[in-house]
Amino acid sequence: MLTDxxxxxxxxxxxxxxxxxxxxxxxxxxxxxxxxxxxxxxKDNIEIHFFEFKDLIPKENYVQVYIRVGSIDQFYQELLDKKIAIHPNGKLGMRPWGQKEFSLLDPDSNLLTFGQETS
Incomplete structure (x- = not known):
């Protein structure tokens, strides 16, 4: 049985x-x-591991992770308050698939998308 x-x-x-x-x-x-x-x-219930890849070319990195968030508006505002760069095409908004999402790129261009289902 899968657990995490x-x-x-x-x-x-x-x-x-x-x-x-x-x-x-x-x-x-x-x-x-x-x-x-x-x-x-x-952070909270999310665990991410990283492996060293010194030859990584960030512009050629297509790694993407989708992270579900309980209070996306609050988390988004916290990042804005800290002046964390939000992906230019990933500002907070409703998506056609019913998720409220935003995205950012880490220093190695790993794309992190945060989403919350809305009802």
């Missing part, structure tokens, strides 16, 4: 990735040991 999923995203620089997710998005580092070239972060 923890996507593994590429990162070029562990320090830059750690700082972006912790300082800007509110994640915390998890694990009892700090491994070279690997990073595990968590």
């Amino acid at each position: 999923i923890h996507p593994k995203l590429p990162m070029r620089n562990k320090g830059v990735t750690r700082n972006y997710y912790i300082d800007h998005l509110g994640f915390k580092q998890i694990g009892t040991k700090d491994y070279d070239g690997y990073l595990m972060l968590k």
Whole structure:
């Protein structure tokens, strides 16, 4: 039986990735040991792992992760207040498939889309 999923995203620089997710998005580092070239972060019930890929070319990175959010308006406003860059084509809005969504790119151009179902 499946219970959880923890996507593994590429990162070029562990320090830059750690700082972006912790300082800007509110994640915390998890694990009892700090491994070279690997990073595990968590926020609420979301866990994302990162593997080192120094040769990653951000403009050629097509990794995408969809994260469900309980209070999307509040989370979006928190990011705007922190002056976090929202993807130019991913501002908060209703989508034809019934989700309220927005997107951003992390320092390695991993696309993070946050969505909340509306009723």
